[in-house]
C-alpha cells in the first residue's frame with residue numbers, strides 16, 4: 739500500500755539523518771506512521787530509540803495509533819556506516 743504513510747517513513751528517515759548530523763540530543767519530532775492517511779501527528783523520540791525501532795522493523799506511531807503495514811526500511815536503512823566520527 740503505497741501512499742502518504744510510506745512517504746512519512748521516508749520523511750522520518752530524513753529527519754533522523756538531519757538530527758544525527760546536527761547531533762540532536764533531545765527528542766526529535768517524527769511523523770506518525772500509522773495506517774491513517776489523514777494523520778499528521780508527530781511523535782517525539784530520542785534518535786537512538788527511533789533507530790532501534792527502524793532496525794527492528796517497527797513503526798513510529800503515537801500511543802493511540804497503530805500501523806499494520808510492513809515497514810519499508812530495514813536495518814540497511816541506517817547501516818551504521820554513515821554515523822559521524
Ligand SMILES: [Zn+2]
Pocket residue numbers: 770771772773774777778779799800803804
Ligand atoms: Zn497516526
